[in-house]
Amino acid sequence: MAVNFTVFEDFKPVDGVRVxxxxxxxxxPNRDDMVIFELAAGTNVAGVFxxxxxxxxxxxxxxxxxxEAKPAYLLINTGNANAGTGKAGYANAVASCDMLAKATGVEAAxxxxxxxxxxxxxxxxxxxxRGIPEALANLSADNWARAxxxxxxxxTLPKGFSTQxxxxxxxxxITGISKGAGMIMPNMATMLGYIATDAGxxxxxxxxxxxxxADCSFNRITIDGDTSTNDSCMLMATGRSGVQIDDASSAEAQQVFAELKNAFQVLAQAIIRDGEGATKFVTIEVGGAAAQKEALDVAYTVAHSPLVKTAMYASDANWGRILAAVGRSGVQNFDLDKVQxxxxxxxxxxxxxxCASYTxxxxxxxxxxxxxxxxxxxxxxxxxxxxxTCDLSHDYVSINADYRS
Known part of the structure; x- marks a missing residue:
């Protein structure tokens, strides 16, 4: 069961994007498992993988x-990662691009x-x-929820966000969707994220x-410490709103960036809230570090500890497990007397x-x-x-033990 999770329903169409x-x-059988994004001419696309x-x-x-080229279509399938499939898998991925290119009249690139x-x-x-003609036949600006x-x-639940x-x-x-529930750990995780804006x-x-x-959202989430083979986060900007950002330091740029940051973080946190078997949503904050890497090393050591995560699941205030994880995080010349x-x-x-006041x-x-x-x-x-991050429950083991059956 997802933790404090409400399915988002109020999707706003993004001018220049059809799904x-x-x-x-x-x-x-009998489930939506292929999604195509059609992008208007002039849309800029960026990605992190x-x-x-x-x-x-x-x-x-x-x-x-x-x-090589300015993207016109994104082609997504679920159910098969096409990873660890060698030359045949690569050829199949190329063939899927060729199919969609032939059907739409664009270049495969x-x-x-x-x-x-x-x-x-x-x-x-x-x-x-089967899927490419069907998906092309129902392209619509209003298909985000189904996507x-x-x-x-x-x-267990779809993940989305939209704002104007x-x-x-x-x-x-700004409208976006994401997916992911397990094999989640930067950089990146078993996740897909697609965020579009009509800003230029x-x-x-x-x-x-x-x-x-991505670094302040999808690269700040972890469920089980496993980095997957397929993770991708795509940001698309169609320019149809008439707002154009060329200078990242402008006031307009800062406003659009702040809204995008919120969208990215909502979509990333939704993955943790829907983590496989999760019953707790936990923020790990590390301050007073000598450097960013040091802070992240400590945070991830705590977040990945099975002993910490199972204590969280059991509501067992075994705080010594947190202390032990901090101590083995690799911080050099640690002054333990300063740790709070x-x-x-x-x-x-x-x-x-x-702490003397702790009970x-x-x-x-x-x-x-x-x-x-x-x-x-x-x-x-x-x-x-x-x-x-989230806790580690019995259900996490069951889900992953039965995943391929």
Whole structure:
């Protein structure tokens, strides 16, 4: 069951983007499992992709095509990751692009393919022959909600967000969807994210923004510490609103960036809230670090600890597990006497030892909440970072043990 999660329904169309969906039977019958984004001419597209060395064939091709041409279509399938499939998998991904290019009259290099699902199995190519014509036939600016369901794998709920705001008297729209529930850990995670705006954003600005936005959202979430083979986050700017961003330092740029940051973080946090088997949504904040990397090393060590995560699931205020994780995070020349640790406003560690005012009841009350913050102050500098994670439950093991059955 997703944690404090409300399915988003008020999607705003983005001028210059149409979405089509098909029941292609990539893996399972009678479910939406193929999505096509059609982008108007002049749309700029930026992307951030997995760092896994075994990155899937569609990731390789999307990166290549993005460098060669201005994208006209995004082609997404769920149910099969087309990863670990060697030369045959690469050829199949190329063939899927060729199919869509032939059907639409664009160059194959203008197609960006994306796949998610089971790793190591051949891609079901007849599904593309069925799905591409069906998805093209129902292209619509209003298909975002159905698309959010069409990219799901082990997700229990679709993930989306949309907003409109005024920039110098012109209305700008941002709409996006994401998917992911397991194998989540930067850089990046088993996730797909597609965010579009009708603001115009110069190519160089858009790519810099996409990386920066991913780093404060999709690259700040972790469920199980596993980086997948297929992760992709795409940012599309059609320019149809009449607002044009060429200078990232302008007031208009800062306003659009702030709205995009909120959209990215909502979509990223939705993945944690719907984490496989999750019952708790937890923010890990590390401050007083000597550098950003140090803060993140500590935060991820705590967030990835099975002992910490299972204690969270059990509502067991075993704060010593947090202390132990901080201690093994790799911080050099650690002055333990400066470390302070809090659960929300309850201080559990003071100057490196148990806080005198701490009580087991107070800690247990925080751990019993469905949403709380672990704040760790290192007393070493000014760097501060936060990330979002969840607990580790029996259901997580069951879901992943049964995933391919």
């Amino acid at each position: 089509g969906i098909a029941k292609a039977h990539v893996r399972y 997995t760092t896994n060395a075994f990155c899937a064939a569609p990731v390789q091709i999307s990166k290549q095509h993005l460098a 203008q197609i960006l393919p994306f796949s998610t699902g089971v790793i190591g199995e051949p891609l079901n190519m007849p599904a593309f022959e 959010a369901r069409g990219i799901m794998t082990t997700d 705001f005024d920039v110098n008297g012109k209305t700008v729209t 954003v110069a190519d160089s600005v858009l790519q810099a923004w996409c990386k920066e936005l 640790i809090y659960l929300d406003d309850v201080q559990i560690v003071e100057d490196g030892g148990r 087991e009841a107070a800690g247990a009350a925080i751990f019993a909440l469905s949403e709380f913050r672990v704040r760790i102050e290192l007393g070493r500098g000014d760097a501060r970072e936060e990330l979002w």
